[in-house]
Amino acid sequence: MALSYDSLNENVKKCQYAVRGELYLRASELQKEGKKIIFTNVGNPHALGQKPLTFPRQVVALCQAPFLLDDPNVGMLFPADAIARAKHYLSLTSGGLGAYSDSRGLPGVRKEVAEFIERRDGYPSDPELIFLTDGASKGVMQILNCVIRGDGDGILVPVPQYPLYSATISLLGGSLVPYYLDESENWGLDVDNLRQSVAQARSQGITVKAMVIINPGNPTGQCLSEANLREILKFCYNEKLVLLGDEVYQQNIYQDERPFISSKKVLMDMGSPFSKEVQLVSFHTVSKGYWGECGQRGGYFEMTNIPPRVVEEIYKVASIALSPNVSAQIFMGLMVSPPKPGDISYDQFARESKGILESLRRRARIMTDGFNSCKNVVCNFTEGAMYSFPQIRLPPGAIQAAKQAGKVPDVFYCLKLLEATGISTVPGSGFGQKEGVFHLRTTILPAEEEMPEIMDSFKKFNDEFMTQYDNNFGYSRM
């Protein structure tokens, strides 16, 4: 048989993507059997009840149904600024949402993205170096595909990491070079640690070509400081690495000490020679922030200091799949140029987005506190992004029981949690963690009013689990 398991591309078999792995598949089965599942395996806000922002949906609905713009009754269902914006975006297309755009995305939307970046960072941005993508993941895959030539090429990836990176590197046949984030330092990034990782990879004959940072962190939730970003960029300069800045959670910040600062801004602030030489590709999306428009599949990447000939090659490869979907390109345009004060829809838009962000901030707190109220659980505060990544201290009895069940201990724990409570998480082993230490990742996205009950249900399960597998647990709690 041509397409048998044995004859499959080995890189396909090797790659692992735990976010939709064993736990997700079991949760889907249980859901089919009628059990109520709380899907916190993936940052998918609308699936957990978050309502879409009204204004962008009005605009895209009108773009999908342009004939409504000629209907005298259109004003009964749509505000005038949504109508105007729909006309604006349609004018940027060459045939509406049904026509392929340029493979880099609509020039007019890329211009709006560049203007957004300029406002955000205070430095110029060139639309020709911005490509729109079907979600940020597709952009990351495109760039890694250009970088990786084979298993002699290494990519520095944080551990714990979002498994898009490990899976894509496996799929492309490259080598993942891990650098460890320090849990005891609130998942901080230590540049000495980076140096060791690179030295070790080189001693194994690997050419380290790129470094990934996820800021704010996924699954770890930390926000990188400006000083830390400078160190990283200097490191990339010295080591001649292209920095891939996964900044998809830049709107999701839940503390005031370290606001989001983009890698691009820090790089430009550093001035010559860094600002002229360090290669940077940064990624953004409509899936996260207070938008959460995951199902639309919209994203972009911006390239800095990438030579024109390489940009052309990236364009060529993008063109094989013709174009990113056009309605998500319009969502991207709207995300980077939302209603302004004075616009008809401004108040509603501001109220909706503020409501979502403030609730996420409260949920981050409820969840961290809930985890930390369990004596065998330690959890850093979610400074940003959408995840909580508690460490679960498992007793030898549980590790033994997992072994007997043929499971990794944290997978064993998460499966039991799922069966008992319907909470669908991802075991820490799917993201990478230090030997003998166990975590799980959950999103902070369940509805705020359901959060206390979910945390109670978690605590009840955890205590029972511990009582079952740790002879000393019940006693020492008193």
Added chain:
Amino acid sequence: MALSYDSLNENVKKCQYAVRGELYLRASELQKEGKKIIFTNVGNPHALGQKPLTFPRQVVALCQAPFLLDDPNVGMLFPADAIARAKHYLSLTSGGLGAYSDSRGLPGVRKEVAEFIERRDGYPSDPELIFLTDGASKGVMQILNCVIRGDGDGILVPVPQYPLYSATISLLGGSLVPYYLDESENWGLDVDNLRQSVAQARSQGITVKAMVIINPGNPTGQCLSEANLREILKFCYNEKLVLLGDEVYQQNIYQDERPFISSKKVLMDMGSPFSKEVQLVSFHTVSKGYWGECGQRGGYFEMTNIPPRVVEEIYKVASIALSPNVSAQIFMGLMVSPPKPGDISYDQFARESKGILESLRRRARIMTDGFNSCKNVVCNFTEGAMYSFPQIRLPPGAIQAAKQAGKVPDVFYCLKLLEATGISTVPGSGFGQKEGVFHLRTTILPAEEEMPEIMDSFKKFNDEFMTQYDNNFGYSRM
């Protein structure tokens, strides 16, 4: 520099995608300079003025703006059946269009696709073996990624072919094994020719693993007969090849002698052992047909006789990019279950779709006749799909001039055509052709009323070109 042209993945550099290649780039430049360009380089109907079908756009607009469903005025802008369908599709999602779906697509839409296939072929279809994709191209790339392990793995591809195949095979580091379609037999497929191609590849140590057919043909426009499909399937059975059936133009048929018949139906008709053993993956899309919803990026593939463990691996890889965009999944649902007689929107839908198909049929005729009215041009009739692929007989003077300009002769011709007329085509060399024979591909999509003028403009250019480069041309015409 980490990301320099020299250090790029060689497979990226090697791949070529002429549909958005030199001609397209030059056309885009000319457009920027203010020249009127007729983009016939890619099958992109809405870009050339085709209007979207009203009913599906109404349904998707409502799905994008679900709050309209609670508005008492919704009935003033939307018919009741569109409202009902929007509610139906929203009920199939888990959080509307903003939530990621399962990575294979929404189960409810996959069920509708399976029902469509059952009605079309008269054989059962299993939704679990249907994956929705961001356009058919992405599906083809996913499958080839699983099949190709390295340059020792060969894929049989028709020549001329749609360059998605050659580009993807290059990108994945595989080997393209060409088989030639016979222009003098209306681009027929000769199985003896296939056998020779496979034998030759094997003598070079290549393991031939898969065969691609494009039916109706792109760029060649031919429709495969049932007898021909049986031969192909038998050949795949004997040679243990997985057949990739690119059937994206199945609704685009412009003659009555050979209606579209799916590879799946022919395979099932053949019975055991073929129907139980031949591996088949067939592809479809919302981009073509009379829909032409290219910019939405929606497609599916159906797998037949692919082992469950392989299906799981394909699912795993699909999950890395989380999910295809959800609004295009709904377009796919609508395409496979359009309004029925008796529905409020049926008459309009039927009128619109019939209008498009009948006009395409007339345009196919106008274009073929137009090309054949030039004495140095020979063109098979476009039986199906959306393209005309005339052979242009270039005189030695033109070939010499092209050489001096450093261009392939058909590229030279197409560039001159573009500069003179604004007609943006793709040179035959982008699809593959026999040595010393030259073609171009154009779509049959320009508006019907503009077609005579476009063909006149082509003829005028061609005659002038020939007069310039062929000393005998003017005389022999008299």
